[in-house]
Amino acid sequence: MTEKRSGIVFRIILAVLAVLYFAALFKLLFVKNGIRTDTDVLVFKPFRVLSEYRSGTRSLRSVLINYLGNTCLFLPLGLILPAVFNKLNFWKTVIVGLVIIAASETAQYITKSGYADIDDLLINTLGFVLGALIYFFVLGGRKKTTLSYLLTLVVVIAVSGLSYMFVVIAKPEILPQSMLVQNGKIAGNSIEDYSVKTQIYKMSHGDVFVDKEIAEDKDGNKIEEPPKTYRFADTAVFVIAEDVNGEMKYSVTGIEEMISEVENAEPVFVKLWLDGDGRCSMVMLEKEY
Structure with missing residues (x-):
């Protein structure tokens, strides 16, 4: 050649x-x-x-x-x-x-x-x-x-x-399928309308207790809500999100490990994530290591 x-x-x-x-x-x-x-x-x-x-x-x-x-x-x-x-x-x-x-x-x-x-x-x-x-x-x-x-x-x-x-492109296969809000709907409206970030102060088997929430509607208006408790299904697998340079890396862990993470971590935030259809398809904990 x-x-x-x-x-x-x-x-x-x-x-x-x-x-x-x-x-x-x-x-x-x-x-x-x-x-x-x-x-x-x-x-x-x-x-x-x-x-x-x-x-x-x-x-x-x-x-x-x-x-x-x-x-x-x-x-x-x-x-x-x-x-x-x-x-x-x-x-x-x-x-x-x-x-x-x-x-x-x-x-x-x-x-x-x-x-x-x-x-x-x-x-x-x-x-x-x-x-x-x-x-x-x-x-x-x-x-x-x-x-x-x-x-x-x-x-x-x-x-x-x-x-x-x-730079790992994560593809988590097991994510929380659903969640129930014990104390009413977020900001008085459907959960699918908001992207919420709030701080966790306690966690137990199936319950996540969060501080005052800051919710944002589709028009960008921020609405503060009092502390709430979120309940997850017993079979839910929680996901830790690590923010590295603006990108999300996911790792799957069990409930016991997640409780330990929350107890031993500095302020941990929970995010309600919207999928492509605007539905809140999962809830993830976000922290840096």
Whole structure:
């Protein structure tokens, strides 16, 4: 096989990987198992994660997942773009990458599928630029040879596997199927109309006691409610949600373990989550480790 023909073959393979990469990226950033997070939040504090670690409100594990995960997540993009599009030099690649990353952060805010965070923008950009530097100055990407394409393919696969270790797209199969509100309907209306976040102060087998609730209706109006008790079915499996960089990671645990988590944790929040049809399909506890 000639140099030119082999280069075309590798570019086709990389183009297929690019499609798979963008599909996985879209799934990770915008499609969270049909769950609407309603997290239309803008965070402009640089190095927020490090500040939280220094203040003791975030663990070292969470910091590593945040920074290494986001770096690895966008590193393949810096390799794939110039490999697939021959006319992109280093600086053109950087500009295109910055536009893609900025657009993804903006889209997360607009669609309420995640946080728009300056930390994300900085770390994602770092990962992308690192990928571009590796492609052009380590793998010999400027020469566009068969060897450079082959090395790029190997690195893309390796880094993608590494990023998957840090950024797990969770698919919980067992979730609470239903819940009953003992003290009446939330904010005097149907539960499906609201996305509620409230603090837990006690938990027992089947009961969750919560402090004053802050409910928000479809028009964005906030309504405060007095403390309530939620009762779950005895067979319900509770889910701990860990917020890492605006993304939700799920782990399934039993009632006994969940009670222990609540008793030993700092303030824990419960969220009533709306599915794609606007129904409250599950209740999850959210905390950081």
